[in-house]
């Protein structure tokens with residue numbers, strides 16, 4: 001079976017009036033399990049569109065997107081939601097935590113979305129949070145967490161369903177240098193040990209040392225650096 005994330009000749013058009021913009025232009029990439037790939041590039045070059053297509057949030061206009069052997073264009077909207085929930089973990093710029101849920105419940109709500117929460121799920125969530133250094137923060141609400149702790153909670157939330165793919169969009173945008181290194185170091189470690197295929201969009205050159213490969217997006221075209 002094919003593993004990881006593959007994109008082959010993916011083009012994504014947006015229509016603006018009678019104009020068609022190719023936000024992605026014949027993009028091909030393969031990310032294997034355990035590999036962390038960085039995507040850099042100027043504003044408006046297509047990075048967010050790339051992550052949205054890789055994360056089954058947007059459909060490609062042309063080309064193939066394949067996650068662990070499943071070709072996304074062949075799936076129904078319902079099947080795509082299931083893939084998003086179970087096979088893809090998203091880590092966003094600001095951690096996007098739910099303000100009225102404590103750290104442990106941020107993970108359990110993801111479990112609840114995919115069915116009933118079992119007591120084993122709670123144990124798995126607690127173990128994961130402990131591993132990410134949040135054992136003392138299980139009952140804390142987002143407002144009482146530091147920026148780094150919020151992002152670590154978001155990393156745990158992205159991992160809780162054991163997805164095949166991790167997509168991170170500027171995960172260090174709101175962090176100081178020290179926290180940024182901690183957070184990306186942690187993402188890299190988890191990607192390796194849990195064998196996830198991971199993409200990180202970043203403006204931060206200092207984070208590239210944690211990545212196995214670096215790609216550059218320019219005018220919708222992706223090239224290896």
Ligand SMILES: Nc1ncnc2c1ncn2[C@@H]1O[C@H](COP(=O)(O)OP(=O)(O)OP(=O)(O)O)[C@@H](O)[C@H]1O
Pocket residue numbers: 014015016021023041042043044045046047048049050
């Ligand atoms: N919904 C949309 N409709 C029309 N055009 C869009 C849409 N979303 C993005 N675009 C255009 O597609 C191109 C790529 O945008 P995208 O957001 O993917 O770039 P980006 O590299 O993520 O930028 P940034 O670093 O500023 O977030 C840009 O020209 C943008 O204006």
